[in-house]
Amino acid sequence: MRKAEIAELILSLFTSRDRAASTVGDLEENTTGRGARWFWLGVFRTASSLFWSSFAAEPLFIASIGFRGLVLNLSCYLVLFICMLVLASVFGLFAGLHFISLSAANSLSLGWVFSLVGRIAVCTVQFQTGRWIARRARDKEMAACAAFLIVQTMVMQIMGEFLFGGRWLGALTSGPHSTAAPITGASLAIDNLMSLIALFSGAIWVRRRFVNDFKFTGI
Amino acid sequence: MSRIPVLGEFEQIVLLAVLRLGDNAYGVTIRTEITECTGREPAPGALYTTLDRLEEKGLLTSRFGDPTPQRGGRAKRYFMVNAAGVKTVAYSQRCYRRLLEGLNLPGVSHA
Secondary structure: OHHHHHHHHHHOOOOOHHHHHHHHHHHHHHHOOOOHHHHHHHHHHHHHHHHHHHHHHOHHHHHHHHHHHHHHHHHHHHHHHHHHHHHHHHHHHHHHOOOOOOOHHHHHHHHHHHHHHHHHHHHHHHHHHHHHHHHHOOOOHHHHHHHHHHHHHHHHHHHHHHHOOOHHHHHHHHOOOOOOOOOOHHHHHHHHHHHHHHHHHHHHHHHOOOOOOOOOOOO | OOOOOOOOHHHHHHHHHHHHHHHHOOHHHHHHHHHHHHOOOOOHHHHHHHHHHHHHOOOEEEEEEEEEHHHOOEEEEEEEEOHHHHHHHHHHHHHHHHHHOOOOOOOOOOO
16 A cells, blocks of 8 residues: 555654554554544654654754754855855956956856856755764654754854844855845745755665665555 | 662553553554543554653563554564563552552542
8 A cells, every 4th residue: 555655654764664664554454444634644643753752862962963963064064155255256267367258148147057056065065964963863863853953043043143144144054146046035945945855865865774675656 | 779660641551551451462452442441542653652662661572473464564563561561560550559548539449
């Protein structure tokens, strides 16, 4: 049954594969006469309970991984920012020396290229951060990633509001944006979503030993 | 003298349900037993996390049965209360009885 495989996949992010399978079997047995809505409610309530119990079992350990992950993440963003600055300076130098012509069309294209490269780089940093966190989380990967996100949001808010007036916050959390590509609310939301997906993908990549055996039939 | 772990209310309920069910204690039957005895249906998430926690505390052991076609080829996870679990729940129940002495609560006998 396809829905059971998906449910097993979800639960195996929070517990071992055998336990996830057994729990899904129990929920299926209980679903008789209750419908799919009850089944999925059971799956998500179980997943959220397992997720929360990971936090509650070792809160200091999870929080420390979140903090250390943030230090690594910010260091990577700093290096990335310096590289983008150098690249922009080189382009500026070339334009100043008339090696390349900076017409309006060229500027727009360069802006989009920078923006794309920046987004790819940010996603790569988030993916690697997710992997780093998961390797240290000892079977509590999702809770550790969530702790990292909470710590990151808090620190970025503080930095943005009290140190940089909010303008650098978008650049640090969402990736460099070209001035030729105006920052819109939708664009920022998409960037944040991509960062989130990249972070959890990195964590799931490390945890894939639990999910590798799944064979989806025509999903 | 080794310390006896402290049990929460729901942990005691789960242990007692597993004891009552004997060899047939797995997620579905434990949930049904608790519902019948207490009148409250426990949330699946609360039940499974409590079972995991009790196993980590060393009060329960679990084993996987054979996969069954009725469950889509998924095995049942059977639970058993071990000696430490019996000792712990018995201690908790003795504490409750000592606290009940001298009280006249409706529906509660002191036999």
